[in-house]
Amino acid sequence: MDENRETPALGRRALIARIGWGAFAASIAGSLAAGVRYMFPKALDEPPSKFKAPPPDTYGVGSVYAVEENKSFILRDAGGVFAMSAVCTHLGCTVKHMDAKGEFHCPCHGSVFDKDGTNIAGPAPRPLPRLDANVARDGRLEVDTQVEAAKDYRVPVDAGRG
Amino acid sequence: MSAHSLMESLRCSAIYRSIVRRGPADNDIDRSLAITSNVFLHLHPVKIRRHALRFTYTFGLGGITTLLFLILCVTGVLLMFYYVPSPERAYRSMQDLRYVVPYGTFLRNLHHWAAHAMIVTAALHMARVFYTGAFKGTRQFNWVVGVILFVLTLGFSFTGYLLPWDQLAFWAITVGTNMAAAVPLLGGMIRYALLGGNIVGANALLRFYVLHCAVLPALVFVFLAVHFWRVRKDGGISGPPLPAEVPEEGPPERLFATTPGRSYALVALPREAPAAVEESRKSPEDTVLTYPHLLVREAAAAMVVIGGLLLVALFLNAHLEEAANALKTPDPAKAPWYFLGLQEVVSWSTPFIGGVLVPGLMVLALLAIPYVRPNSVGVGVWFHPARRRAVIAFTIGLVLNVLLIVVGMFFRGHGWSLVWPWSN
Numbered sequence: 001m002d003e004n005r006e007t008p009a010l011g012r013r014a015l016i017a018r019i020g021w022g023a024f025a026a027s028i029a030g031s032l033a034a035g036v037r038y039m040f041p042k043a044l045d046e047p048p049s050k051f052k053a054p055p056p057d058t059y060g061v062g063s064v065y066a067v068e069e070n071k072s073f074i075l076r077d078a079g080g081v082f083a084m085s086a087v088c089t090h091l092g093c094t095v096k097h098m099d100a101k102g103e104f105h106c107p108c109h110g111s112v113f114d115k116d117g118t119n120i121a122g123p124a125p126r127p128l129p130r131l132d133a134n135v136a137r138d139g140r141l142e143v144d145t146q147v148e149a150a151k152d153y154r155v156p157v158d159a160g161r162g
Numbered sequence: 163m164s165a166h167s168l169m170e171s172l173r174c175s176a177i178y179r180s181i182v183r184r185g186p187a188d189n190d191i192d193r194s195l196a197i198t199s200n201v202f203l204h205l206h207p208v209k210i211r212r213h214a215l216r217f218t219y220t221f222g223l224g225g226i227t228t229l230l231f232l233i234l235c236v237t238g239v240l241l242m243f244y245y246v247p248s249p250e251r252a253y254r255s256m257q258d259l260r261y262v263v264p265y266g267t268f269l270r271n272l273h274h275w276a277a278h279a280m281i282v283t284a285a286l287h288m289a290r291v292f293y294t295g296a297f298k299g300t301r302q303f304n305w306v307v308g309v310i311l312f313v314l315t316l317g318f319s320f321t322g323y324l325l326p327w328d329q330l331a332f333w334a335i336t337v338g339t340n341m342a343a344a345v346p347l348l349g350g351m352i353r354y355a356l357l358g359g360n361i362v363g364a365n366a367l368l369r370f371y372v373l374h375c376a377v378l379p380a381l382v383f384v385f386l387a388v389h390f391w392r393v394r395k396d397g398g399i400s401g402p403p404l405p406a407e408v409p410e411e412g413p414p415e416r417l418f419a420t421t422p423g424r425s426y427a428l429v430a431l432p433r434e435a436p437a438a439v440e441e442s443r444k445s446p447e448d449t450v451l452t453y454p455h456l457l458v459r460e461a462a463a464a465m466v467v468i469g470g471l472l473l474v475a476l477f478l479n480a481h482l483e484e485a486a487n488a489l490k491t492p493d494p495a496k497a498p499w500y501f502l503g504l505q506e507v508v509s510w511s512t513p514f515i516g517g518v519l520v521p522g523l524m525v526l527a528l529l530a531i532p533y534v535r536p537n538s539v540g541v542g543v544w545f546h547p548a549r550r551r552a553v554i555a556f557t558i559g560l561v562l563n564v565l566l567i568v569v570g571m572f573f574r575g576h577g578w579s580l581v582w583p584w585s586n
Contacts, residue, residue, distance in 0.1 A: 110578030
């Protein structure tokens with residue numbers, strides 16, 4: 001090494017070296033980012049979020065109809081028909097309908113919801129969500145488990161009837 | 163030709179000597195070479211403090227945990243020959259192991275019980291290191307490595323738990339991944355990445371399988387290597403401070419500079435030294451040769467552990483519940499026992515507190531232990547009186563964990579309600 005020679009602030013070699021290191025770091029960072037993104041698939045082979053249930057007027061007042069495969073309940077009260085998620089708002093177990101009390105109990109951590117889905121005991125932080133429901137063209141009830149409806153949302157029983 | 167002389171001539175054969183490259187280990191040089199010239203044994207030092215050999219000091223817990231990990235690797239690889247990680251075939255693989263594959267039940271049992279035992283021995287090992295102050299001084303960082311290894315062990319349990327694809331597996335993972343989703347900001351992403359989607363389905367099963375069989379083993383091997391390396395580099399197994407070093411006789415025999423607390427005086431021993439030499443030439447550290455003193459103890463511990471494990475695996479079958487059913491949550495749905503303490507906390511609180519905050523703080527507290535009040539008080543002594551407050555604090559944490567687990571195991575019934583164990 002020639003110690004006497006003064007190196008300029010950014011000589012040719014240093015510049016090329018810096019570009020080289022920068023390119024290398026950028027390529028590694030890009031690959032890592034690609035690796036992270038790789039873990040988040042864009043298309044999923046999962047059941048559709050919408051399902052169809054019998055028409056609104058087929059449910060008796062006060063009845064609870066469980067749609068197991070879609071983890072939902074369809075309930076009817078004086079105001080109409082509504083769909084409610086059966087997925088506990090605590091940690092995602094499926095709640096059970098207790099016929100005697102009309103309550104919904106979660107077997108995992110003991111949360112209790114009343115007949116409207118309001119959390120009344122246990123660790124559940126929120127009520128069971130109402131699900132978006134409409135009467136489809138064929139007269140049946142169409143529920144979307146991914147879309148939450150307002151708390152007092154109901155489908156009038158005569159909806160869909162001419 | 164007697165068996166003995168046959169062995170002798172075998173040992174003198176050119177082939178044997180090409181493999182072992184040392185004489186019969188009847189002198190200290192060959193005994194030390196037995197350790198240093200063997201790639202596996204040179205994990206050990208040539209000499210070890212007599213104090214470190216006392217069974218009641220370590221109870222062999224670190225070594226037993228390692229042995230269980232190796233057993234898990236062997237049995238795990240064997241299980242992989244039959245197991246198919248898809249929702250259609252996973253549970254059927256388990257049934258095949260149970261009913262069709264020769265000794266399939268036995269191998270699965272071995273894997274299952276070794277996994278449970280490993281959690282216990284790793285936790286006990288951690289408690290031992292705490293109670294003997296073995297995380298202090300030069301060993302601070304190795305405690306951190308140990309905590310990482312413990313977390314990885316729990317990761318093994320969590321990922322392995324899903325693989326049988328039975329009801330227990332499915333719902334434990336549903337709950338577990340929803341707990342991960344309670345992480346602020348990133349929670350949803352973490353859950354999505356863990357499951358490879360929104361539900362516990364085919365992607366999730368495959369991901370857990372890859373984590374369990376490739377990612378976690380690789381990580382554990384790396385951290386295990388660091389853990390062992392640091393045991394050696396941090397001065398060997400911990401022990402009480404050495405008595406002030408007194409030169410024995412004449413000029414020092416040391417050929418190399420010594421590092422604190424260790425001595426390489428051994429290389430000065432003449433080949434002809436009789437076996438008794440090691441006893442008479444007591445260094446201030448009071449060391450003995452690893453071969454045979456440590457090795458026979460390790461062999462004995464390994465035999466007891468393997469024997470016990472075989473007995474358990476022969477007579478106690480690993481559980482297998484009904485096939486996973488996303489539509490029906492079992493009642494009660496319990497996590498594996500080592501997570502029941504967390505499930506208990508989760509059942510009183512929000513997923514964030516019970517699933518993220520409490521376990522996160524527990525790991526952080528463990529990591530912080532060597533750095534809170536760095537000192538060297540009570541190293542190498544169980545429950546040293548000067549460490550009374552630290553010992554009490556750790557014991558409270560330990561007892562609390564065990565209590566919560568016991569409550570979760572025996573006192574929780576339908577709908578996670580409190581029940582007496584005998585009322586079911």
